[in-house]
Amino acid sequence: xxxxxxxxxxxxxxxxxxxxxxxxxxxxxxxxxxxxxxxxxxxxxxxxxxxxxxxxxxxxxxxxxxxxxxxxxxxxxxxxxxxxxxxxxxxxxxxxxxxxxxxxxxxxxxxxxxxxxxxxxxxxxxxxxxxxxxxxxxxxxxxxxxxxxxxxxxxxxxxxxxxxxxxxxxxxxxxxxxxxxxxxxxxxxxxxxxxxxxxxxxxxxxxxxxxxxxxxxxxxxxxxxxxxxxxxxxxxxxxxxxxxxxxxxxxxxxxxx
Amino acid sequence: xxxxxxxxxxxxxxxxxxxxxxxxxxxxxxxxxxxxxxxxxxxxxxxxxxxxxxxxxxxxxxxxxxxxxxxxxxxxxxxxxxxxxxxxxxxxxxxxxxxxxxxxxxxxxxxxxxxxxxxxxxxxxxxxxxxxxxxxxxxxxxxxxxxxxxxxxxxxxxxxxxxxxxxxxxxxxxxxxxxxxxxxxxxxxxxxxxxxxxxxxxxxxxxxxxxxxxxxxxxxxxxxxxxxxxxxxxxxxxxxxxxxxxxxxxxxxxxxxxxxxxxxxxxxxx
Numbered sequence: 379x380x381x382x383x384x385x386x387x388x389x390x391x392x393x394x395x396x397x398x399x400x401x402x403x404x405x406x407x408x409x410x411x412x413x414x415x416x417x418x419x420x421x422x423x424x425x426x427x428x429x430x431x432x433x434x435x436x437x438x439x440x441x442x443x444x445x446x447x448x449x450x451x452x453x454x455x456x457x458x459x460x461x462x463x464x465x466x467x468x469x470x471x472x473x474x475x476x477x478x479x480x481x482x483x484x485x486x487x488x489x490x491x492x493x494x495x496x497x498x499x500x501x502x503x504x505x506x507x508x509x510x511x512x513x514x515x516x517x518x519x520x521x522x523x524x525x526x527x528x529x530x531x532x533x534x535x536x537x538x539x540x541x542x543x544x545x546x547x548x549x550x551x552x553x554x555x556x557x558x559x560x561x562x563x564x565x566x567x568x569x570x571x572x573x574x575x576x577x578x579x580x581x582x583x584x585x586x587x588x589x590x591x592x593x594x595x596x597x598x599x600x601x602x603x604x605x606x607x608x609x610x611x612x613x614x615x616x617x618x619x620x621x622x623x624x625x626x627x628x629x630x631x632x633x634x635x
Numbered sequence: 636x637x638x639x640x641x642x643x644x645x646x647x648x649x650x651x652x653x654x655x656x657x658x659x660x661x662x663x664x665x666x667x668x669x670x671x672x673x674x675x676x677x678x679x680x681x682x683x684x685x686x687x688x689x690x691x692x693x694x695x696x697x698x699x700x701x702x703x704x705x706x707x708x709x710x711x712x713x714x715x716x717x718x719x720x721x722x723x724x725x726x727x728x729x730x731x732x733x734x735x736x737x738x739x740x741x742x743x744x745x746x747x748x749x750x751x752x753x754x755x756x757x758x759x760x761x762x763x764x765x766x767x768x769x770x771x772x773x774x775x776x777x778x779x780x781x782x783x784x785x786x787x788x789x790x791x792x793x794x795x796x797x798x799x800x801x802x803x804x805x806x807x808x809x810x811x812x813x814x815x816x817x818x819x820x821x822x823x824x825x826x827x828x829x830x831x832x833x834x835x836x837x838x839x840x841x842x843x844x845x846x847x848x849x850x851x852x853x854x855x856x857x858x859x860x861x862x863x864x865x866x867x868x869x870x871x872x873x874x875x876x877x878x879x880x881x882x883x884x885x886x887x888x889x890x891x892x893x894x895x896x897x898x899x900x901x902x903x904x905x
Contacts, residue, residue: 441737443744450737465721466707472714541785633803634752635790 380405383425384432385412387617388625389486390444391432392574395617397448397567399607401455405434409619412626413498418514429516430629444574445475448567460567470561474568480632481546482575485539487522487628490582492531494624499527522627538631543579543586547595550576554594558601565602573602581623646705649674651685651693654887655879657755658712659700660842663882665716665835667875669725675882681766686781697783713743716835728835739829742821742836750814751843753807760804762887764794815854815863818844822862833870841870846890848898857898864898871895 382398382405384391398405410416410431418429425433425440433440434447441447449472452461462468499507507527514520525531550572553560560568576599580587589596602608611617650666650673652659666673678684678699686697694701694710702709704722709715720728730736767775775795782788793799818840821828828836847855848864857864870876871894880891 436734439734441734441741443741446737446740446744449740450733453736454733465718468721469709469711469714469718472717473711476711476714629748632748632752632786634756634807635786 381408381435382406382432383408383410383422383435385410385626386620386624387611388578388623389574389628390430390483392611393444393571394432394434394447394451395611396570396574396608397451397460399610400460400570401451401458403451403455407616413624415510415514418516418519423515427516429514429519445479445571448570452567459564460570462562462564462566467562471566471568474560475571478546478572478575479629481542482572482579483628484631485542486575486578486582486625488531488535488539488631489543490578490625491522491526491627492536493582494622495526495626496529498622498624518630519627522630526627540583540586543583547576547587547592550595551592554598558598569598569602573599577603578625582625647672647674648702648704649676651676651678651690651699651701651703652882653678653680653699654883654885656883656887657751657842660879661712661839662700662702662715662719663879664838664842664875665719665728667878668728668838668873669719669723671719671723671725677882677884681763683778686778691783695783697787713747713839716838720835728838730829730832730834732830735830735834739834739836742828743839745814745817746839746843749810753810753814754843756799756807757804757811759790759794760797760799764797768795768797811851812854815847815851815860819860819863822866827866837870841867841876846894849890849894867894868898871898
């Protein structure tokens with residue numbers, strides 16, 4: 379049986395949880411408490427040395443990178459029709475996922491943490507928090523947590539994140555004004571991957587992701603939220619353990635090119 | 636950028652590319668491995684061909700490479716590989732096993748998101764920047780202003796005015812070192828990047844590592860990275876690789892010959 383190591387059903391973890399439910403795969407859920415830094419434990423780093431959630435385990439093979447896990451799930455369950463067979467459509471699915479990852483995932487990390495993680499971390503014992511962050515063995519992850527603990531989000535960083543969100547949302551708005559889904563005439567993993575980020579950003583960046591500026595995106599979000607698989611993930615007490623909405627630092631913004 | 640539906644399925648693909656290197660190298664090698672006949676459209680990055688109106692009318696992002704096939708225009712090099720494999724006859728470049736496919740794509744992401752940008756930053760600071768800096772300053776300024784994507788504009792500005800920071804270059808060198816260790820570990824476990832067969836992951840990795848035994852000789856050699864060197868020998872021995880380097884016009888492609896001599900065994904006839 380598949381095993382999923384995940385945190386709260388937001389962002390990357392939401393993506394893969396939704397896809398598992400969409401394809402109807404049986405899986406064992408392992409909740410990893412990211413605010414207790416369990417993703418940096420020795421055991422977890424054996425599953426993913428990069429210290430990122432979620433991880434999907436099939437037998438002895440531990441797989442990571444949420445968009446790629448959804449490609450794996452969709453291809454392993456062709457009957458789910460979440461991975462188009464046509465090479466042009468498949469290219470578009472992969473390119474949408476990449477575009478969303480490149481611009482939205484890093485920006486949700488910045489904007490979501492600034493708004494929701496900073497106040498949560500302020501309630502922690504600061505000396506202990508500092509010690510825990512200092513011991514994060516992955517430099518790229520450590521930098522994101524240091525920034526959140528210090529509330530160190532300068533204007534340039536925030537403006538750049540907002541610019542990227544707007545770039546994707548505008549392109550999505552144009553695409554969804556012309557059709558129901560991001561690729562072709564069917565719901566696909568491109569929609570799932572974007573939905574998980576957009577629903578987070580509608581909370582983290584409501585001045586960009588809203589009914590007035592992106593009506594078609596918001597309609598599309600509401601339609602997806604009503605799907606049984608999505609409702610099952612977002613409302614299950616076993617998957618969502620926190621009452622508040624919190625984000626953790628995501629992939630870093632690109633350094634070059 | 637996304638692509639339109641195509642009508643002409645039988646059209647000969649046209650590939651706009653620069654050197655058989657990094658992003659341009661990926662589709663060149665994939666097409667050659669499949670045995671696909673294609674029109675090569677060499678696009679001189681050092682003359683800013685990709686920011687000229689003729690090119691922007693095909694790919695408004697002004698990035699290289701671009702694959703034009705019938706009505707379709709593809710601009711993302713890694714995903715282009717999957718399209719080429721699915722669309723054309725010839726040997727499969729993606730594994731059958733879904734787990735190996737996952738691993739193939741994981742390497743793609745690692746190369747494109749982590750290793751590649753760091754190697755590229757170093758390459759641009761020592762090769763691309765110096766190669767264009769002596770041009771007319773006004774022309775360079777105009778060229779920068781024409782670049783459509785902010786990220787590319789920032790990169791070119793740094794390369795032309797040589798404003799790389801010491802800290803970011805040091806961080807890129809650290810990442811390249813780390814990447815080399817990850818490659819060596821992966822190839823110690825499996826003969827090819829994805830698993831048991833040569834795939835798009837090997838093509839992608841080759842395009843970014845083929846010159847390392849020369850450029851990073853201290854760290855990439857038969858003693859320190861035996862698996863990486865052995866893998867490079869096996870990839871260099873493929874006829875498609877020899878063909879790909881014939882499309883190069885700068886000293887970059889000539890490095891391939893030197894590397895082959897250095898590591899041995901990969902002359903295609905061995």
